[in-house]
Amino acid sequence: MAESNPSEAAAAGPPPPEPATSEPPMADQGLIGHLVELRSRLLRAIAAILVAFLALLPFSQHLYHWLAQPLLSRLPPGAHLVAIDVSSPFLVPIKLTFFAALTLAMPVVIYQLWAFVAPGLYKHEKKLALPLLVSATGLFYGGCAFAYFLVLPMAFRFLVAVTPEGVSMMTDIGHYLNFVGVMFIAFGASFELPVAVVILVLVGWVTPAQLAKARPYAILGNSVIAALITPPDAVSMLMLAIPLCVLYEVGVLAARAIAKPAPSA
Numbered sequence: 001m002a003e004s005n006p007s008e009a010a011a012a013g014p015p016p017p018e019p020a021t022s023e024p025p026m027a028d029q030g031l032i033g034h035l036v037e038l039r040s041r042l043l044r045a046i047a048a049i050l051v052a053f054l055a056l057l058p059f060s061q062h063l064y065h066w067l068a069q070p071l072l073s074r075l076p077p078g079a080h081l082v083a084i085d086v087s088s089p090f091l092v093p094i095k096l097t098f099f100a101a102l103t104l105a106m107p108v109v110i111y112q113l114w115a116f117v118a119p120g121l122y123k124h125e126k127k128l129a130l131p132l133l134v135s136a137t138g139l140f141y142g143g144c145a146f147a148y149f150l151v152l153p154m155a156f157r158f159l160v161a162v163t164p165e166g167v168s169m170m171t172d173i174g175h176y177l178n179f180v181g182v183m184f185i186a187f188g189a190s191f192e193l194p195v196a197v198v199i200l201v202l203v204g205w206v207t208p209a210q211l212a213k214a215r216p217y218a219i220l221g222n223s224v225i226a227a228l229i230t231p232p233d234a235v236s237m238l239m240l241a242i243p244l245c246v247l248y249e250v251g252v253l254a255a256r257a258i259a260k261p262a263p264s265a
Contacts, residue, residue: 143191197251
């Protein structure tokens with residue numbers, strides 16, 4: 001067997017390097033890490049909702065009776081709620097229990113959201129984001145409580161009073177839950193007005209001076225929103241329009257307190 005010539009081997013060039021196992025880019029590792037963290041936070045939030053749902057499930061019938069009190073207490077003698085669908089007596093309380101569990105677990109859900117986004121925020125952003133999240137949660141609960149204890153009783157008193165003679169007011173339990181749920185969401189979202197005002201100022205879209213100058217337009221807009229959301233009576237409309245105007249002023253004051261002063265020329 002002939003031996004290889006060293007000159008020929010040199011002319012052929014160095015042997016090709018063996019393929020090395022390349023590490024994934026740092027960006028891909030960061031993305032995978034964020035996705036894993038997001039999945040973990042979502043699972044914890046879902047677990048909190050599930051625990052609250054299982055804890056409230058034995059009281060589903062009592063929850064619906066409590067929810068129906070603003071209407072039941074104002075119905076004439078002999079009137080009551082009805083279930084049109086065959087499965088409504090079972091499914092409607094279960095549906096209410098789920099929404100109650102979601103509302104009850106909302107602080108945990110918001111905390112998981114905060115824990116996910118907090119590492120990517122600057123120090124001054126963290127100081128503002130956490131109070132805004134806490135305020136938004138408290139204002140939403142406040143709006144729901146305002147609707148249940150004040151607005152719904154007055155609205156049902158009006159609706160019962162205008163029921164034509166000879167007509168029995170017997171509302172379906174599913175329709176009642178939908179109506180009250182919409183009222184809760186509408187009032188809870190409306191009470192977020194101060195947080196929305198502060199965020200608009202923080203992102204630089206408006207200034208506190210512009211908000212104060214736009215006060216007449218804000219009053220008009222709040223009145224229109226109240227007329228669209230509430231039942232068709234003046235008392236219910238005023239009970240939303242007036243708090244919205246007050247909350248707008250609260251938002252303007254809070255925005256003035258945290259807004260950065262304009263640089264001097």
